[in-house]
Amino acid sequence: MKIAVLGAGNMGISFSRSFLKYELIKPQNLHLITRNESKKSKLKESFPDSAISTFEEIKNLEADLIIIAVKPQDFTFVAENLPFKISEKSLVLSIMAGISIEKIQKLLNHKFVVRAMPNSPTLLGMGITGYTAADGIYFSELMNVERLLNSTGRSVYLEDESLLDGVTALSGSGPAYFYYIIDAMIKAGTEMGIDENLSKLFVKQTMLGAYHLINNSDRSLEELIKDVASKGGTTEAALKTFDENQLKSILQKGILAAENRAKELNK
Template identity: 35%
Template sequence: MSDTRIAFIGAGNMAASLIGGLRTQGVAADLITASNPLADQRAALQSDHGIRTFESNLDALKDADVVVLAIKPQIMQRVCQEIAASLQPEQLVVSVAAGITCTSLTQWLGARALVRCMPNTPALLRQGASGLFANEQVSAAQRQQAEQLLAAVGITVWVDTEAQLDAVTAVSGSGPAYFFLLMEAMTRAGEHLGLDRDTASRLTLQTALGAAQMALASDVSPAELRRRVTSPGGTTEQAIKTFQDDGFEALVQKALAAASRRSAELATELGQ
C-alpha cells in the first residue's frame, strides 16, 4: 500500500479506524483522503492522522486508486448515484456497508471492480475479523489492495461466493454481541453466587480475554482445549454437561442461522 492512493467516502468510526490502522502501518498521510459533511469530524481526522479531508465526495475520490464506501447502507444508493459519473474505470471500489450487494452496487455505479467487506466492531480496536468477496472484474493486484486495507484493523478471510457473506455476518459480524451476552449472563450468575458485581464482571471479562488468547495461540482446536480443562467428575464437567443437556450447541446453530437469514433479507430490502 506504499504507493496506493485511498479515498474514504464517509469518515465515521469504521473509516477512522481503517485510516488509523493504515497510518500505523506506515501509509503516508498524503496518500489518504476522506469526505464527510460534518466539519468537526473532518477536523478530527486531519488532527489525528494528518490526511486531507473534503466536504465533497467528488473532491475526495479524485485521483484515488481505491475508493472505500464507508457510509450507512440507508444512504448508499444516493451517494453511489452522486459519484458514479466521476469514478474512473481503473478505480477499485471497496464497500464496508452491510447488506448492500454487488448487484445493487453495479446497478448504481455501473460495471466495475468491486470488493464487498464485512468487518466487525472490534475493528475499531484493530482486533477485527473481516470477510471479503471480490467480483470478477477485480484483478489480483486489487485483491491484494483490498486485503491489505482491511488487514490494517485485524484478520481477513476471502469467501468464494457473495452469499457466504451472510454466514460471515452471522459468525463474526454479529458475533461480538453473542460474547457480550455470555459475559452479561456470567456476570449475573456470579452475583447470584455471592460475588459483588465489579468482581464478577472483572473475572468474567479477563477469563474471556484469556480463553480467546489461549485459543489463538494454541495449535489444537477449541474443542480439544475444552476437553483438557474438563476433568472427569469436576466442576467444569458439571457446567458443560448442563449447557449441553439444555441444547446449547443446537441453540447456537439456530441463532446463527437466524442471523444469516436476516442478513440475506436485509440485502434484498436495502437493494430495492
C-alpha cells in the same frame, strides 16, 4: 496510492488509522468524506494532514481506491445522490454488510468492485476480514487490497461471494455474541455476591486464558471441555443446564438469523 473513504464512521476511521500507522499511504493521499458537516473539525484533529470533506463539497474525486463505509441501509440514498462520478480507473472497496457486488456495480455504475466484511476488532488491528472481488480485477490490485486489509488484522479471500453473508453473521457480528455471553457471566458473578469489578476481572481473564489455550493446543474443543468438566463436578452441572435449555441451538439459530438479515439488506 490515493485512498478516499466514503463514510467516516468507526470502521472507516479505524481502516484509515491502520493505513497510516503502517505507512501504507501518506497522510496527504487520504481523503475522508462524511455526510455530517459537524464531524469535520473532529476528523481534522485526528487526521490533520489529510483532506476532510462533506459529500456535497466534492465535484471531482481523484482516488485509486474508494472505500464505501456507509451504513448498508443508507447506501442506495448515498449512491443515487453522489455529486461526483467515480473514475473508471478507480477500484471500489465496500465494507458494508449484506450489499452484493452486483448491486454496488449497478448503483454506482462501476464494475471494478471488491466486497469485504471486517469486524470491530479492526479498531485494535486484531480484526479478521473476509473478502471477494468482481471479475476483471487484476491480481496485483487484489494484493494491494489484501495488504491494506491485513493492516487491520487478518484477511481471507473467498471465491464464492455468497459465503460473505455467513462471514458477516459469524465474525462481523461475532464480537457482540461474546460480549453478550461475558455480560451474562459477570451478572451471574454479582448475583453470587462477587463485586462487579472483581467479577469482570475473573471473567475477562478467564476468557483471555481460554483463548490462548485454544490457540496453543492441538486438542479439539470437546477434549478441552472434558479437561474442565470432571464427572459429577461443578462444570458438568453448568453444561447440563446449558444442554437442557438448548443454549447451543439457540446460539446457532441467532447466527443464522444474522445471516438472513445480511441477505435482506441487499433487497
